[in-house]
Amino acid sequence: MRVNENFGRIEQSYLFSTVARKVSAYKQANPDKRVIRLGIGDVTEPLAPAIIDAMHAAVDEMADKKTFRGYCDDAEGYEFLRAAVAERYESLGAEVGVDEVFISDGAKSDLGNFLDLTASDAVALIPDPVYPAYVDTNLMNGHQVRYVHSTAESGYIAKPDDSIDADLVYICSPNNPTGSVYGADDLAAWVQYALDHQALIIFDSAYETFIRTPGLPHTIYEIDGAERCAVEISSFSKMAGFTGVRCGFTVVPKTLTVAGSADLNQMWRRRQNTKFNGVPYIVQRAAQAALSPLGRTQTRAQVDYYLGNAAVISQGLDEMGIFYTGAKNSPYVWMHCPDNMGSWDFFDRLLEEAQVVGTPGVGFGPAGEGCLRLSAFGQRPDIEEAIARMKAMLA
Amino acid sequence: MRVNENFGRIEQSYLFSTVARKVSAYKQANPDKRVIRLGIGDVTEPLAPAIIDAMHAAVDEMADKKTFRGYCDDAEGYEFLRAAVAERYESLGAEVGVDEVFISDGAKSDLGNFLDLTASDAVALIPDPVYPAYVDTNLMNGHQVRYVHSTAESGYIAKPDDSIDADLVYICSPNNPTGSVYGADDLAAWVQYALDHQALIIFDSAYETFIRTPGLPHTIYEIDGAERCAVEISSFSKMAGFTGVRCGFTVVPKTLTVAGSADLNQMWRRRQNTKFNGVPYIVQRAAQAALSPLGRTQTRAQVDYYLGNAAVISQGLDEMGIFYTGAKNSPYVWMHCPDNMGSWDFFDRLLEEAQVVGTPGVGFGPAGEGCLRLSAFGQRPDIEEAIARMKAMLA
Numbered sequence: 001m002r003v004n005e006n007f008g009r010i011e012q013s014y015l016f017s018t019v020a021r022k023v024s025a026y027k028q029a030n031p032d033k034r035v036i037r038l039g040i041g042d043v044t045e046p047l048a049p050a051i052i053d054a055m056h057a058a059v060d061e062m063a064d065k066k067t068f069r070g071y072c073d074d075a076e077g078y079e080f081l082r083a084a085v086a087e088r089y090e091s092l093g094a095e096v097g098v099d100e101v102f103i104s105d106g107a108k109s110d111l112g113n114f115l116d117l118t119a120s121d122a123v124a125l126i127p128d129p130v131y132p133a134y135v136d137t138n139l140m141n142g143h144q145v146r147y148v149h150s151t152a153e154s155g156y157i158a159k160p161d162d163s164i165d166a167d168l169v170y171i172c173s174p175n176n177p178t179g180s181v182y183g184a185d186d187l188a189a190w191v192q193y194a195l196d197h198q199a200l201i202i203f204d205s206a207y208e209t210f211i212r213t214p215g216l217p218h219t220i221y222e223i224d225g226a227e228r229c230a231v232e233i234s235s236f237s238k239m240a241g242f243t244g245v246r247c248g249f250t251v252v253p254k255t256l257t258v259a260g261s262a263d264l265n266q267m268w269r270r271r272q273n274t275k276f277n278g279v280p281y282i283v284q285r286a287a288q289a290a291l292s293p294l295g296r297t298q299t300r301a302q303v304d305y306y307l308g309n310a311a312v313i314s315q316g317l318d319e320m321g322i323f324y325t326g327a328k329n330s331p332y333v334w335m336h337c338p339d340n341m342g343s344w345d346f347f348d349r350l351l352e353e354a355q356v357v358g359t360p361g362v363g364f365g366p367a368g369e370g371c372l373r374l375s376a377f378g379q380r381p382d383i384e385e386a387i388a389r390m391k392a393m394l395a
Numbered sequence: 396m397r398v399n400e401n402f403g404r405i406e407q408s409y410l411f412s413t414v415a416r417k418v419s420a421y422k423q424a425n426p427d428k429r430v431i432r433l434g435i436g437d438v439t440e441p442l443a444p445a446i447i448d449a450m451h452a453a454v455d456e457m458a459d460k461k462t463f464r465g466y467c468d469d470a471e472g473y474e475f476l477r478a479a480v481a482e483r484y485e486s487l488g489a490e491v492g493v494d495e496v497f498i499s500d501g502a503k504s505d506l507g508n509f510l511d512l513t514a515s516d517a518v519a520l521i522p523d524p525v526y527p528a529y530v531d532t533n534l535m536n537g538h539q540v541r542y543v544h545s546t547a548e549s550g551y552i553a554k555p556d557d558s559i560d561a562d563l564v565y566i567c568s569p570n571n572p573t574g575s576v577y578g579a580d581d582l583a584a585w586v587q588y589a590l591d592h593q594a595l596i597i598f599d600s601a602y603e604t605f606i607r608t609p610g611l612p613h614t615i616y617e618i619d620g621a622e623r624c625a626v627e628i629s630s631f632s633k634m635a636g637f638t639g640v641r642c643g644f645t646v647v648p649k650t651l652t653v654a655g656s657a658d659l660n661q662m663w664r665r666r667q668n669t670k671f672n673g674v675p676y677i678v679q680r681a682a683q684a685a686l687s688p689l690g691r692t693q694t695r696a697q698v699d700y701y702l703g704n705a706a707v708i709s710q711g712l713d714e715m716g717i718f719y720t721g722a723k724n725s726p727y728v729w730m731h732c733p734d735n736m737g738s739w740d741f742f743d744r745l746l747e748e749a750q751v752v753g754t755p756g757v758g759f760g761p762a763g764e765g766c767l768r769l770s771a772f773g774q775r776p777d778i779e780e781a782i783a784r785m786k787a788m789l790a
Contacts (some may be wrong), residue, residue: 001560001595002514003657005625008664008763020468032689042465052458054449055677070437070638073415090638105672112670113508120515140511153486165396200396243465244676246455255397260585262398270402273412274531275507279467281639282450306566 003155009139015132015363016040022348022355030347030355032098036386038313038374039357041176041331043307047286048298051240054289055149071277076269077103077249083285084121084291085249094221100253100265102272103279105286106207107235107248112137113275114202114231114250117267118167124200127158128328129177129361129368132249134170134202147281149367156180156325156334169194171220174211177364177373179347181216187223194229198258206248209239209303211329221251228257229253231264238331240290240299247279247287306331309383310376316387320394334361338394346372354389402533404534407458411435411526411759417743417753425750431781433708433769434752436571436726440700441583442681443693445496446635453677467673471642471664473735476679477685480644483532489616495648495660497667498682501628502601502643507532508670509597509626509645512662520594522553522563524572524763526757529565529597538563544762551575551720551729555588566615567599569606572759572768573729574721581673582618589624593653596625601643604634604698606724610703623652626659631724635685635694642674649775654784700727704778705771711782715789729756733789738764751782 013192019039027035047055061067072078082101089096104110115122115137122166128147138145147165150158155180171190173182182190194201210220220226234240235248252265255360279287285306305390314327317335324335337346343360350356363370416432423432442450456462467473477496484491499505510517510532519533523542533540541561545553551573553566566585568577577585589596598615604612615621630643647660674682684690709722713731718728730753732741738755745751745767756766771778 001591001654002517003654003659003662004512004514007512007662010665010669011477024457040466044463044465045462046460046463049458052454054433056455059447059454062442062450063444065439065441068439068441068636068639070636071435072639098553108672109670117399119399120537121473122397133669140666140669144516175448198396198476241463241465243672244463244467246672259396259398267398270405271535274405274528274535275504277503277638277641278673279500280641282677285673289439 004140006140006142007100012135015101015359018185018363019359020355023351026122026351033355034359035351035355036382038308038358038378038383038386039359041238041375042243042377043238045241045302047241047245048290048295048302049085050292050295050298051203051286051289054285055282060273063280069281072281073284075276076101077273077280078281080286081288082284084288089219089221089251092218094219094220094250096221097254100251102250102252102268103284104248104250105246106237106278107204107233108133109232110248111202111204113271114233114268115141115143116271116275117264118143120358122167123165124168124170125161125164126170128366129156129371131172131176132364135365147365151177151367152323154327157182157186160189162193162196164386165197166199169199169201170204171201172206173217174207174326174330175255176207177332177359177361177368179330179332181211181213181329184223187217187220191223191225191229194258195225198257198260199229200256200264201226202231204234205232207238207330208234209300210307210331212307213329216329227253227255236287236290239303240287240295241302242287242290245283245286268298274385309378309380312380312383313374313376313387316391320391327376331376333376335371335372335374337372340370343369343372350390350393354386354393356386356389401535401537402686402722404652404743405531410447410754414754418746420637421746426630428750430461430752431745431777432752433773433778433781434754436770437772438633438635439558439772439774440636440697442636442640443450443685444692445687445690445692446681446684449676450679453680457677461719464676465674468503470667470671470673471496472674473676473679474699476683479487479683483686484614484646487617488692489614491616492649493647495646497645497647497663498679499643499645500584500641501632502599502628502676505628505643505645506597506599508666508749509628510536511666511670512659513538517562518560519558519563519565520556521565524551524759524766525565526571527759542760545573546762547718547720547731552577552581555584557588557591558686560592561594564594564596565599566596567601568612569602569721569725571602572727572754572756572763573610576608576724577607579610579612579618580614582612586618586620587625589653590620591600593655594624595651595659596621596652597626600736601629602633602725603629604695605702605726607702608724622648622650631682634698635682635690636697637682637685640678642678653730701771704773704775707775707778708769708771708782712785715786722771726771728771729768730767732765734767738766741767745785745788749781749788751781769770
């Protein structure tokens with residue numbers, strides 16, 4: 001069997017696996033030390049009661065012949081959930097049709113699988129630093145990857161580069177890893193770029209519910225023209241604590257024009273119905289509950305809790321005089337390493353001297369060198385302890 | 396954005412969607428008629444009590460901060476479930492390592508996604524008639540598709556064709572759509588072909604638990620040499636009624652030799668960890684329960700019930716003097732249409748005159764013309780009624 005040689009283009013070890021391995025080795029060598037992990041962006045609060053109730057009810061339906069559910073008719077999900085997602089967009093002031101919503105098992109799957117729809121020699125334009133999966137999935141597919149570097153001066157908001165003729169553009173806001181949020185003008189510039197270059201924007205809004213500053217866009221579809229050039233990929237993972245429940249959604253407008261005469265909505269429908277069989281019924285009911293008024297109240301309180309953690313981190317960094325972005329409308333804090341240390345050097349020092357785990361910024365791309373990402377998921381006392389240890393270490 | 400032009404190679408409408416549309420149109424025009432669906436292969440029995448209990452317990456774990464689970468460390472699934480799958484193979488007399496098992500959201504996803512590992516001009520050798528997703532996924536990927544036609548004379552067991560130099564070979568046993576089960580000699584011939592041609596066998600064992608005749612292989616790994624040339628893709632869908640729960644597994648041996656120096660186990664691990672984030676914790680606990688002694692007893696009783704349905708169909712066809720395969724170790728009955736009718740003609744007649752829905756054999760490939768697939772899922776009284784109506788129609 002001849003294999004896909006493009007797998008040789010990606011680093012053999014995934015960033016988070018490397019971090020996990022280092023932490024594991026440290027813990028094995030130092031079993032008495034308590035390590036606090038602010039590395040991976042995983043939620044820690046249990047599922048909200050409204051969601052738990054919906055899941056128990058759905059499990060009971062599966063136990064009864066009269067209410068049992070087998071295959072969902074469409075891989076894109078039950079209408080009750082697609083309609084709930086469309087209503088959520090309406091509440092954000094954006095118009096999205098029920099048949100433009102595709103339910104998935106998570107943003108990561110859709111981000112990777114959507115590339116099935118692209119030409120094998122497509123050019124992807126990716127801001128640096130960036131969530132590594134954007135890059136790896138494109139490399140695996142044989143695509144050319146071009147970067148736009150974002151910097152501290154611009155608050156890590158990437159700007160379009162008209163000298164690059166891309167097929168795909170990736171924007172994540174609130175951003176992973178930098179925590180930056182793109183303003184309406186920032187997004188409008190990218191929409192203009194996409195329309196000018198017939199490029200498709202893949203907009204990752206997984207952290208949307210962390211936005212609390214009025215006036216910041218919650219969806220790309222708040223921007224005029226985005227309905228012609230953007231798909232939006234999102235997730236219940238951070239919105240409702242679904243990292244272990246697995247549910248997301250992707251919006252593929254029927255009004256897209258940047259793929260010429262190709263109907264991407266139809267192509268994605270075909271891809272999903274051929275290579276996917278939908279999300280568990282129980283999970284779709286859980287997601288519906290997360291979008292219900294009670295579910296939204298309960299999950300908003302959880303996001304508030306994480307934002308409170310982020311405020312603890314940002315206050316600590318302020319006191320240490322360390323530059324950072326994020327924290328405000330995001331679970332991530334993107335800090336510059338003190339004393340001009342490199343990302344991995346500071347990661348190692350923080351692990352060994354303070355038993356605190358961050359994620360090395362350079363793992364998100366060359367422009368991330370000298371930075372570290374801290375995640376505000378976790379328990380308040382741990383966050384406070386981590387900041388206290390970091391202060392002591394740097395004193 | 397330049398699109399993947401290979402999507403133009405696939406039929407715009409998926410077989411089962413076409414059937415669904417025809418049935419829906421008939422029901423709209425004839426609201427008083429009761430249609431019995433023996434078309435799609437979807438289970439109808441509710442989840443077994445052991446599975447329901449495990450799911451409720453897992454939901455409760457997700458409600459408590461102390462037992463809540465976020466991301467699974469590895470996209471390939473929790474070790475408790477991979478170990479349970481490995482033990483199941485051991486009970487079948489096959490040796491499979493825990494790190495050779497990858498948990499997925501269903502066989503359909505893995506069948507499609509595994510092609511990410513193959514060269515873009517790979518040649519797939521596919522028996523005809525066949526589950527359409529094998530063909531469509533290969534066409535979408537730009538692969539060349541070659542067929543080996545199976546016939547009534549051979550009991551719809553496909554034989555290798557040494558004149559074709561394939562990268563991939565698909566074998567499904569018990570077969571969808573024909574219900575045929577490959578014997579050890581049949582499989583050994585394919586293993587020999589694969590080793591001779593450096594081809595990878597993709598063995599689909601989704602219907603394995605329907606095998607009741609002693610001596611028939613339950614897994615490709617009962618065949619010597621298969622550990623060097625075969626991956627096995629399976630599912631809890633038919634084994635435990637998981638079509639709406641979504642869980643499957645794929646075995647990728649570390650001992651494979653047919654991809655040259657490429658390590659397919661490592662490549663698949665990388666693919667899954669980059670484009671997938673694992674199966675819901677609750678679903679993995681459900682699958683573990685399905686493999687427990689109590690779960691196996693309860694789900695075996697469900698499979699027995701479906702096999703009883705299949706016996707009703709086969710007895711009816713015997714009485715009508717109609718040739719068929721399957722029914723014995725399979726939920727499918729593959730019948731020749733009476734009076735040399737074409738598949739769609741007989742489908743239409745059966746729908747309009749008897750209000751019974753089958754799946755047209757020609758939808759599974761040219762060699763399926765003149766055949767119809769009946770599924771034994773469903774309730775016994777419906778199956779009996781469907782057979783009585785067919786008898787009356789053909790009398």
